[in-house]
């Protein structure tokens with residue numbers, strides 16, 4: 001009887017001690033810096049601006065520097081990019097008639113931005129893509145047919161140069177190493 | 188017996204009348220970590236049998252591989268086990284490299300190991316955090332997730348996504364470590380250490396938690412082997428087996444680490460507490476591996492030159508890696524075309540699922556939750 005009682009008292013004591021120890025750790029967090037943030041409206045800077053450079057958010061295309069090479073369309077495993085690029089017979093220029101990305105289908109894998117030669121198609125840090133209808137998730141980048149970009153040795157157009165610079169910086173980070181041989185094979 | 192039917196067997200053998208009830212647990216039960224369903228036959232609070240019913244999260248991932256090509260399948264492998272996607276990436280990479288005879292550069296291998304071990308820590312943190320949550324303690328869960336969040340930030344910096352990494356490529360990894368990565372990882376590791384000690388005080392040494400897990404659903408070594416358990420679940424039963432050590436791949440032979448096994452600290456070898464504890468110790472081992480990796484990583488390219496239109500020669504290949512949930516094997520068949528002919532993944536959760544029926548008789552109903560959590564079952568990995 002005495003041992004049973006002893007055990008009982010010891011159990012009660014152990015349990016109380018365990019609770020006390022746990023509470024001591026928990027209470028010590030009252031005086032530490034909180035690790036939660038109040039998303040979305042009570043952060044010092046927009047969350048998008050704090051994301052690392054490699055963050056893969058919603059895709060964006062800079063049509064000014066798109067060459068119409070279709071590499072991105074081919075790389076996408078789920079065909080959410082649709083490009084219609086045709087050579088204009090009269091002007092002998094590659095014309096982009098359509099460049100759609102279905103954001104609803106896209107899984108932000110980044111396979112499309114890797115083979116792009118100019119960094120035209122790229123991920124932005126935007127991630128808040130919720131919308132009310134599926135149709136509005138289809139991003140149409142070509143409003144009216146535009147001429148595709150022709151790479152030059154030195155870009156002198158002051159309008160395009162900064163865009164190309166951004167694209168090249170993006171490529172430095174993202175281009176896949178396999179592309180060099182691919183380019184050689186095509187040449 | 189029909190699985191979906193609710194039969195009631197009435198025991199009329201004198202004394203108090205008891206009925207055996209057939210209960211449905213899941214598929215939307217919060218403690219089943221995804222969509223799992225159990226048909227539980229219970230007599231009062233005591234289970235007679237719990238029959239797992241899998242298939243609610245089947246997404247035909249293996250079939251998809253036949254349609255999207257060798258390179259294009261990489262982002263899909265993230266979805267095989269979304270808690271530890273790096274291992275699936277690595278598995279697909281390795282099996283294709285074996286088929287196509289591609290050698291991964293040294294630095295690429297180290298990048299892979301760094302990413303995978305970070306992922307292992309985060310997966311184990313999630314596992315032990317949710318295990319404690321399922322048992323009924325809420326606070327430690329937030330402690331584990333706070334640390335996991337920091338790993339998510341680190342991996343986001345490395346590969347641009349927090350869960351579906353798509354970091355590895357056939358022939359290596361997509362991107363080199365970003366500048367200053369070593370410092371940020373080492374800083375994280377050195378602050379994780381005191382946090383783990385705190386976690387120990389809060390959970391591992393807690394009498395209540397020990398009492399709750401001790402001797403619950405003990406799996407003996409023979410049972411574990413015959414049910415094909417792998418990874419931490421197998422090691423908790425006292426079998427020292429780790430693919431990283433016993434069938435080394437990647438750069439693991441160059442790294443030094445221990446393979447922890449269950450010691451029966453709270454009760455018996457192979458009980459729920461041991462499964463928790465093995466994961467906890469593995470976090471520390473992974474930290475050790477990470478530190479060594481940063482000391483040894485050589486300079487050089489991170490990815491081999493692989494043609495964009497990859498056509499491995501005809502044949503099949505199989506590889507095994509140690510994922511966070513144990514031995515994961517990848518099998519692929521190539522018919523020499525741009526698309527895989529067949530791909531098959533064998534995962535640890537599926538084996539862990541099968542032992543639940545064996546363990547359940549005689550356990551309390553509330554223990555089923557402990558068993559699922561301590562076996563670290565991730566539903567999408569079961570079904571794929």
Ligand code: SF4
Nearest residue numbers: 076106107109110112
């Ligand atoms: S991110 Fe992936 S899914 Fe989205 S468009 Fe690019 S390749 Fe396709």
Ligand code: SF4
Nearest residue numbers: 066067069070072116
């Ligand atoms: S976005 Fe880039 S890859 Fe796609 S068509 Fe234009 S230049 Fe080619």
